Amino acid sequence: MATKSYGIDFGTYAVKIYKIHQGVRFHQKSVIATRDKGNVIAIGEEAYSMIGKEPEYIHIDRPIQNGVIANFDTMLSLMNCISMDMGRDGDKLKGATFLVAVPTEVTDVEKKTFYDIIDSSIIRPKKIRITEKPLADAIGCGIDIANSNGSLVVDIGADTTEISVISQGGIVLSRLCPYGGYRFDEAIIAAVRRKYNLLIGHRTAENIKISLVDFSSDGTDVMFAYGRDFVSGLPREREINSELVNRAVAEPLQAILDAVKSVLERIPPEISADVYQGGIMLTGGSACMKGIADFISAELGLRVNIPEDPATTVARGLGRVMEEEKYEHLAKPLRQTYYEND
Numbered sequence: 001m002a003t004k005s006y007g008i009d010f011g012t013y014a015v016k017i018y019k020i021h022q023g024v025r026f027h028q029k030s031v032i033a034t035r036d037k038g039n040v041i042a043i044g045e046e047a048y049s050m051i052g053k054e055p056e057y058i059h060i061d062r063p064i065q066n067g068v069i070a071n072f073d074t075m076l077s078l079m080n081c082i083s084m085d086m087g088r089d090g091d092k093l094k095g096a097t098f099l100v101a102v103p104t105e106v107t108d109v110e111k112k113t114f115y116d117i118i119d120s121s122i123i124r125p126k127k128i129r130i131t132e133k134p135l136a137d138a139i140g141c142g143i144d145i146a147n148s149n150g151s152l153v154v155d156i157g158a159d160t161t162e163i164s165v166i167s168q169g170g171i172v173l174s175r176l177c178p179y180g181g182y183r184f185d186e187a188i189i190a191a192v193r194r195k196y197n198l199l200i201g202h203r204t205a206e207n208i209k210i211s212l213v214d215f216s217s218d219g220t221d222v223m224f225a226y227g228r229d230f231v232s233g234l235p236r237e238r239e240i241n242s243e244l245v246n247r248a249v250a251e252p253l254q255a256i257l258d259a260v261k262s263v264l265e266r267i268p269p270e271i272s273a274d275v276y277q278g279g280i281m282l283t284g285g286s287a288c289m290k291g292i293a294d295f296i297s298a299e300l301g302l303r304v305n306i307p308e309d310p311a312t313t314v315a316r317g318l319g320r321v322m323e324e325e326k327y328e329h330l331a332k333p334l335r336q337t338y339y340e341n342d
């Protein structure tokens, strides 16, 4: 692909952008803060840090939801800001060629929206290509998809979990489940309210998840959480233990594993044999949760492999599609993607 090419993974939680031959150049939360008539105040981490604290005149949006673009106009503003931000770091997106990862299990119209965001932005792209997300994910994990046996890739993101079976260079089966890391955060919010009468915000819950949840621990770790007492309405601090949050998170995780099981039940026996031998490839930011590999392994009786930096496997897979000739055929124009899905 052209020397000025970028691969984009529009995630519900974070946008990741890979620059050909250079690596991941952008990895920021998919959040935008605007005021009044849509004037942008902040994007990414800065906008995220305002969640739950913003005054009325500031609107904080997550324009990507359930794996697809839910609000075109705010996503367009976010894309324009990303282009300007990256431009300051020397990455000129203007006039470049783009490769976008799209979930397999969404409608053609939803796939086209990913294309339209880049096409309508200030970037004025030279060319836009599309690659199925599960294929990019598998390649980013280092799986040689054309020559390898059947593989099961489970990508636990924030809003979605994409469960895909790849064999002989193609997708045999793919399922997009409407749950991921956000469900874990919500489960923590509910458990802390029930047990301690303490109302905590989403960012606090995520912090607890990242710092305290550990399925391999004995449940005796603790940390302090701050919030509002449900009964008195006053600010309070409580000591939270890992046993409570491990148990809370295990419930939505179990729902994800039920979906994985239902996919496993539908795959041809030859591929089952491959999956048994190779194990599961676990990707997405939620794969960083401590002890998750052992938890899943115990539930499914299969080995669980987690690649390095599992949140960026899709973006790094797009990178390889742009860089290696043998994967060139996976970068398709939008119309061809339509045709194949007819």
Ligand SMILES: Nc1ncnc2c1ncn2[C@@H]1O[C@H](COP(=O)(O)OP(=O)(O)OP(=O)(O)O)[C@@H](O)[C@H]1O
Pocket: 010, 011, 012, 013, 014, 015, 066, 067, 156, 157, 158, 159, 160, 161, 180, 181, 182, 206, 209, 210, 283, 284, 285, 286, 287, 288, 289, 290, 310, 311
């Ligand atoms: N160390 C960690 N422990 C637990 N969870 C983590 C950790 N790091 C990130 N996460 C979670 O990973 C999720 C984000 O993962 P990722 O970046 O893969 O999502 P995404 O690709 O943007 O979302 P989606 O694929 O659903 O569109 C968030 O819910 C975040 O809380």
Ligand SMILES: [Mg+2]
Pocket: 011, 012, 155, 157, 158, 284, 314
């Ligand atoms: Mg993702």
